[in-house]
Every structure is written in C-alpha cells, then in structure tokens.
Amino acid sequence: MSEQIPLWIPSDERIEAANATAFARFCEQRSGAVLSDYDDLHQWSISDRAAFWDAIWDFCGVKGDKGDIAMENGDAMPGARFFPHARLNFAQNLLSRTGDDDAIVFRGEDKVRSSMSWDALHSTVSRLQQAMRDLGIGKGDRVAAMMPNLPETIAAMLAAASIGAIWSSCSPDFGDKGVLDRFGQIEPKLFIACDGYWYNGKNQDVSQKLAIVEAALKPLRTVVVPYAGDAAALAASLENAVTLEGFVEPFSARTVEFEQLPFDHPLYILFSSGTTGVPKCIVHSAGGTLLQHLKEQQLHCGLKAGERLFYFTTCGWMMWNWLATGLASGVTLCLFDGSPFYPDGNVLFDFAADEKFAMFGTSAKYIDAVRKGGLTPGKNHDLSQLRLLTSTGSPLSPEGFSFVYDEIKEDVHLASMSGGTDIVSCFVLGIPVKPVWRGEIQGAGLGMAVDVWDDDGKPVVREKGELVCTKAFPSMPVMFWNDPQGSKYRSAYFERFDNIWCHGDFAEWTEHGGMIIHGRSDATLNPGGVRIGTAEIYNQVEQMDEVLEAICIGQDWQDDVRVVLFVRLADGFSLDDDLVGKIKTRIRTGASPRHVPAIVISVDDIPRTKSGKVTELAVREVVHGRAVKNQEALANPEALALFADLEVLK
Numbered sequence: 001m002s003e004q005i006p007l008w009i010p011s012d013e014r015i016e017a018a019n020a021t022a023f024a025r026f027c028e029q030r031s032g033a034v035l036s037d038y039d040d041l042h043q044w045s046i047s048d049r050a051a052f053w054d055a056i057w058d059f060c061g062v063k064g065d066k067g068d069i070a071m072e073n074g075d076a077m078p079g080a081r082f083f084p085h086a087r088l089n090f091a092q093n094l095l096s097r098t099g100d101d102d103a104i105v106f107r108g109e110d111k112v113r114s115s116m117s118w119d120a121l122h123s124t125v126s127r128l129q130q131a132m133r134d135l136g137i138g139k140g141d142r143v144a145a146m147m148p149n150l151p152e153t154i155a156a157m158l159a160a161a162s163i164g165a166i167w168s169s170c171s172p173d174f175g176d177k178g179v180l181d182r183f184g185q186i187e188p189k190l191f192i193a194c195d196g197y198w199y200n201g202k203n204q205d206v207s208q209k210l211a212i213v214e215a216a217l218k219p220l221r222t223v224v225v226p227y228a229g230d231a232a233a234l235a236a237s238l239e240n241a242v243t244l245e246g247f248v249e250p251f252s253a254r255t256v257e258f259e260q261l262p263f264d265h266p267l268y269i270l271f272s273s274g275t276t277g278v279p280k281c282i283v284h285s286a287g288g289t290l291l292q293h294l295k296e297q298q299l300h301c302g303l304k305a306g307e308r309l310f311y312f313t314t315c316g317w318m319m320w321n322w323l324a325t326g327l328a329s330g331v332t333l334c335l336f337d338g339s340p341f342y343p344d345g346n347v348l349f350d351f352a353a354d355e356k357f358a359m360f361g362t363s364a365k366y367i368d369a370v371r372k373g374g375l376t377p378g379k380n381h382d383l384s385q386l387r388l389l390t391s392t393g394s395p396l397s398p399e400g401f402s403f404v405y406d407e408i409k410e411d412v413h414l415a416s417m418s419g420g421t422d423i424v425s426c427f428v429l430g431i432p433v434k435p436v437w438r439g440e441i442q443g444a445g446l447g448m449a450v451d452v453w454d455d456d457g458k459p460v461v462r463e464k465g466e467l468v469c470t471k472a473f474p475s476m477p478v479m480f481w482n483d484p485q486g487s488k489y490r491s492a493y494f495e496r497f498d499n500i501w502c503h504g505d506f507a508e509w510t511e512h513g514g515m516i517i518h519g520r521s522d523a524t525l526n527p528g529g530v531r532i533g534t535a536e537i538y539n540q541v542e543q544m545d546e547v548l549e550a551i552c553i554g555q556d557w558q559d560d561v562r563v564v565l566f567v568r569l570a571d572g573f574s575l576d577d578d579l580v581g582k583i584k585t586r587i588r589t590g591a592s593p594r595h596v597p598a599i600v601i602s603v604d605d606i607p608r609t610k611s612g613k614v615t616e617l618a619v620r621e622v623v624h625g626r627a628v629k630n631q632e633a634l635a636n637p638e639a640l641a642l643f644a645d646l647e648v649l650k
Contacts, residue, residue: 109338
C-alpha cells in the first residue's frame with residue numbers, strides 16, 4: 001500500500017505553532033535530551049517513561065499533588081504503578097474554567113439546541129453532588145446512567161467523580177437485557193435514565209424498559225432526566241424514582257467540593273462489546289485516564305482552550321469518555337444525539353459549520369457512508385475553522401482517506417486512530433507534525449511502546465503481526481470488576497506474551513513509520529494457514545458502487561478454512577454471476593489471490609455492535625451452528641437470522 005506522495009504535509013507554521021513542538025522544547029529543557037523531531041520525542045518518551053509522564057503532568061497543568069515518584073515497578077505488566085503518592089480529583093481538572101463562555105453546546109436530532117456555560121456547569125455539578133451525598137453515595141459507590149449524549153450526562157459524571165464514585169454509562173438504545181448484563185454486574189446505588197430519546201425521526205419510548213431495569217437493579221434512587229418524553233409521569237410510575245428537577249431541588253449551588261484521591265482510584269467502568277458472552281467490566285483509573293487523554297488531546301490533537309471539540313458518539317462508547325475529558329483543556333464540547341443521517345447525511349456538517357468545530361471526530365463507517373451517499377460536505381459547508389478530522393472504530397480505507405481530502409477539506413489534518421475500551425485511549429493515532437499517508441495511521445502515541453510481533457514474539461516491519469505494547473502505561477485498567485484474583489485481566493492481555501500487552505489487533509508497520517490495522521486478531525482469516533486481515537477485503541469490496549457493506553468470516557471446511565464473504569448490495573443491484581466475478585477480480589487484483597473468497601453471498605443486513613462495528617465473530621458462530629451468547633450487545637440482533645442454516649454453506 002505504498003504511496004509516493006503524502007495526502008497532507010503540515011506547514012512550517014503549523015509545526016512551529018503545534019503544542020507537540022512546545023512540549024518537545026519543554027522536555028529538552030528539563031531533561032537535556034536532544035529532541036529534534038517527533039521520532040526523537042517518542043523514543044525518549046518510552047525510554048524514560050517516568051520523566052515523560054512527569055512532564056505531561058506539568059505541561060498539561062494537572063491540578064493535584066503528584067507526589068515524589070512518577071513510576072514504581074515500571075517493568076511489570078500488570079503491576080506497574082504511576083504516581084503512587086499522588087492525590088487529585090478528575091472532576092476538578094475538568095471543571096477547569098469559569099465564566100459565561102460555553103462549556104457545552106448540544107444539538108439534538110429534533111433540532112433542539114442548548115448550551116451550558118462554565119458557570120452553569122459548575123452550578124449543576126454542585127447541586128448533583130449535594131444530592132448524591134445526601135443519598136449516601138461516596139467513594140467507590142457506582143453511579144450508572146442509561147442516557148443520551150446530553151449536557152446533563154456530562155454534569156452527572158462530573159458530580160460522581162467529584163466525590164470519588166465510579167461512573168458507568170450506556171446508551172438508551174440498549175435493550176433491557178443489555179443494560180442489565182452491564183449494570184447488573186456492578187450494582188449501582190444510583191441509576192440515571194432519560195424519559196425517551198430521538199432517533200431517525202422518531203421519539204423512542206423507554207418507559208417499559210426503564211421499569212424492568214429499575215426493578216432488577218433496585219438502586220437507592222432512579223433519576224429521570226427530561227428529554228423526549230414526560231419525565232414526571234415516568235418517575236411517578238416507578239418504585240423509587242424522582243425527576244432530575246426533584247432530585248436537585250432541595251440544594252442551592254455552591255462551590256463544588258473535590259475529594260482528593262489516589263492516582264489509581266477507580267473512575268469509570270467500561271464494558272467490552274460482549275458479543276461472545278457477558279461483557280467484561282473494565283475499571284479505569286482517574287489519574288491514568290486524565291493523563292492519557294490530556295496527552296492525546298493537547299499533543300496529538302493540538303487542542304487549545306476556547307476551541308470547539310466534537311465527537312460523534314453515544315454514552316456507550318469509550319469515545320464519550322474521551323470527549324468529556326476535553327473540558328480539562330478548556331475547550332467547548334459539542335454534543336450531538338440522534339441519527340447522523342436524519343434528515344440526511346449533512347446534519348453533522350451543518351453542526352460543524354454552525355459551531356465552527358476545530359476538531360470533528362467520527363467513525364470510519366460514517367466517513368464511508370458519507371462517501372457512498374455522494375455527499376460533498378466541503379462544497380456546501382463553511383469548514384474554515386476545521387483543522388482536525390479524526391476517525392476510529394474500525395480501519396479507515398485508503399479511499400476514505402482520499403475522500404476526506406477531495407470532498408471535505410484539502411487542508412485538514414486527518415488522523416486515523418486505534419486503541420479501545422481496554423485502555424480508554426489510543427495506541428496509535430494522529431501526529432500533527434508529520435505527513436498523512438493514504439491508508440495509514442501516522443504512528444504510535446507518546447509514551448506508548450507499541451510494536452508488531454510475529455507468532456514467535458519477534459518484532460517485524462512491513463509484515464503483519466500482533467499489535468503489542470512492550471512497556472506499561474498509565475491508562476492500563478486498574479482491574480476487571482468481580483475478578484478478585486486478576487485472572488480474567490491477565491488472560492485478556494498477557495497470556496500470549498509474558499509481561500507484554502497483546503491487544504488483539506492484526507497490524508503492520510509501514511515504510512513511513514505509520515501503521516495499518518488489518519482487523520481483529522480473533523477475526524483473522526486463516527485459509528491454507530496464511531493469516532489474512534478482514535479489513536484488507538473490506539478495503540476492496542466496499543469501494544464498489546454495487547456494495548454498501550460487507551462482512552467476511554472463515555468457515556471451517558474440509559479440514560481447512562475457507563473465506564466466505566457476505567455483501568449488502570445497493571438498491572438496484574443483484575448478486576448474479578457477473579457481479580460475483582467482478583467482486584472476486586477486485587479482491588484478487590487489489591489485495592491478493594489468497595484474499596479471494598470461496599463463496600460470495602448477498603444478505604439484506606449485517607449485524608453490528610452499538611458503536612457500529614461489524615461483528616465477524618457473531619456471524620461466524622451462527623454459520624457454524626453455535627449460539628451467540630449475548631445478542632443484546634448488537635444494534636440489530638435480528639440480522640443474525642439471515643446467516644443461519646444457509647444451504648450454500650452446507
């Protein structure tokens with residue numbers, strides 16, 4: 001996938017003005033190291049991690065007492081500790097400003113727009129904090145939310161964090177079983193939910209689901225937040241519920257109090273996608289999350305106070321947690337809730353133009369859908385303030401890269417990035433002082449000793465292998481919930497290579513020092529014993545006008561594995577022999593003969609998770625006649641039936 005010319009090269013002026021450049025000079029002065037470019041800076045950041053993370057704390061202006069040790073037992077994974085004597089509060093760092101300027105701007109699918117100033121955010125957090133304390137909630141207690149991406153959701157998270165409670169959230173489109181599979185494991189004392197939400201032009205009622213969830217969770221209190229229904233009537237119908245207004249009504253705003261807590265005090269419980277079993281409850285620390293996000297947002301994204309940050313996400317995806325931390329850099333959060341394609345695919349770009357986003361974050365699937373929809377956002381939107389567009393969730397295709405520069409904005413930093421719920425951050429992501437090459441993530445994050453290893457545990461370049469991280473970093477999970485011996489935690493990341501984080505991605509370093517993610521390792525195809533990443537096939541077939549979306553699995557067949565490709569076709573097309581031949585030729589010439597599927601099958605829908613990722617493992621289970629254990633993790637579980645008992649696969 002070598003390209004001769006970068007799609008984008010940062011100007012000398014942009015490099016000079018970059019936060020990353022200022023940080024490199026800051027580190028040179030402190031350490032005496034010569035850091036002439038990003039590669040030097042990255043090498044130093046993993047060679048002297050204690051000095052690096054100490055510098056991040058100071059450069060990013062973390063509020064708190066960092067103690068006298070930056071790293072302890074640093075060679076152990078798990079087991080390393082960062083800032084073991086530090087005391088800080090996550091919420092205190094996010095409530096970084098005061099005044100009448102916007103802290104949060106919200107737009108709903110129903111065109112409702114609202115904003116919350118920094119002072120209003122402080123006041124809301126204060127009243128919520130007092131109400132939580134009055135309920136007896138304190139350090140280590142869980143607060144769970146089934147909420148849209150509203151300003152009130154951010155405020156409730158901050159109130160929980162301010163007193164040392166542990167926050168966990170999901171989006172209201174989860175079914176009751178999906179909610180209980182998650183929150184039932186962590187037994188929240190407080191449950192926060194909306195009275196309804198908007199999606200695809202419809203008001204979605206949650207009253208029946210909320211009644212089931214509340215009865216099962218039995219929280220001390222359920223708080224119903226008004227948005228798209230009748231909060232008072234819904235609260236009255238539940239056993240122990242109150243509206244948001246009623247919850248905070250007894251309390252007047254005052255200065256927010258912040259519990260000073262250890263660096264590794266639990267902040268969030270996030271959940272794995274759970275398509276092959278009950279979701280894992282991944283516990284993240286306040287300090288690790290804060291430092292990692294500050295590093296990524298200020299140095300890799302270049303965010304500055306007063307800019308506007310947007311990420312299209314629900315409260316069930318780790319990018320919501322990432323987005324919220326933007327407040328710690330003094331930026332204005334731009335929140336959207338609803339379908340990104342209602343009434344059409346311009347809705348998010350309308351929002352970007354109206355609010356003058358500096359950063360627009362989204363998924364690779366969204367970019368591809370905009371491209372396939374024939375939209376040209378750059379031609380009918382004022383995106384003059386947009387300097388960074390980020391993509392994550394799945395690999396962004398080379399054609400997606402080109403589309404951004406051709407049809408969204410020519411002079412924009414396009415940053416594909418990859419990490420995940422497991423680390424609530426990124427391993428590889430954008431680098432504002434380096435060129436962007438088509439189809440490539442720019443490089444490893446600062447402080448992250450990322451590499452690609454073969455099956456024997458040896459580093460490889462320009463060969464596919466396992467994405468690993470060879471040294472500990474602050475945003476590693478504190479633990480898994482209900483895993484007292486740590487066996488599930490160790491099994492998830494450290495069984496493949498001892499004392500090495502094995503992330504489960506199939507990856508490749510490029511000649512430019514960038515990275516290509518070829519898909520998940522557990523979904524890697526193995527025909528004839530040769531490992532093939534599913535993304536390599538998608539990058540070919542999903543560029544065809546006839547194909548809207550595809551999913552590929554390996555089917556056990558005659559003591560080997562054969563590649564089976566399912567395609568969802570665009571309107572007006574049918575899968576005849578000519579189109580099958582065209583698909584196979586495209587894959588053979590664009591990837592390799594080994595990538596060509598043995599069978600191509602047309603389906604009406606493709607199952608995906610709530611965050612939009614196609615679920616190869618679930619489809620593979622159905623094709624092999626095995627039960628999918630947790631269909632509640634899927635946005636469209638009914639689609640699985642399309643893959644069962646297919647005669648052509650027998």
